[in-house]
Amino acid sequence: MYIYIGFLTIILGLVFGLINTLNLVTVLDKINTMIKIPNGLLQWINDNANLIILVVMIFAILAILLFCLVKEVGKIKYKKIKAVIMLIGFISYFISAVLFISAAGIKVSYSIKDKTQYEVLTIDKKNMVILSTVNDKFLITEYTLKDGTIFFMTNNYMIIDNNNIFISYLNFSSSPTIVSE
Structure with a gap:
């Protein structure tokens, strides 16, 4: 026993x-x-x-x-x-x-504000960040970097195929500021 x-x-x-x-x-x-x-x-x-x-x-x-x-x-x-x-x-x-x-x-x-690592890509000479993956497609939005602060421009989103795109990984020094105007 x-x-x-x-x-x-x-x-x-x-x-x-x-x-x-x-x-x-x-x-x-x-x-x-x-x-x-x-x-x-x-x-x-x-x-x-x-x-x-x-x-x-x-x-x-x-x-x-x-x-x-x-x-x-x-x-x-x-x-x-x-x-x-x-x-x-x-x-x-x-x-x-x-x-x-x-x-x-x-x-x-933990909240999304704590996240600083993102997958990024460039489309039509615009910096884009991947927010999510849905059914092998990426939900992306534009981002800008000003004075060390990252801004996510969430007034426009795009869903794109994940085929034939180049993705890089960036670790931002701080969490993003969301701009929805």
Whole structure:
């Protein structure tokens, strides 16, 4: 019976760990847009991505495992061992909860105003931005760049085929200002 519970706990912990990893990516991405993370730290995160994922997954597995076996942990006679196990469980729960709550808050508060990366193209010597894709067609509108500010001219839209066009990707320094006149 304990083998079955242990196996299910590890599988559930792995799934929970993957969710926590995605939450960590969301949190780090938001932090990087709010305050630029130094390149050295970003490089360290990239170099150690597998280790970070492994640690997050281990914390998730421990959190689920200790949650399922809390009665058995309570039966341990040695107080120091019980305290260490409970501390590890608390840290695991805390990290998982912080990642979940912060990522959920970021996802809920995200708006189109936060977007700065767009697909752009040129049609008849006009700069156009792709707003959406519908049935293999692009919804586009004109954009202009003045003094570092991007303006989307939303008074006219076009729907075009996605055949034989050249698309580039631009990352604007700030979110666009919508002009609808």
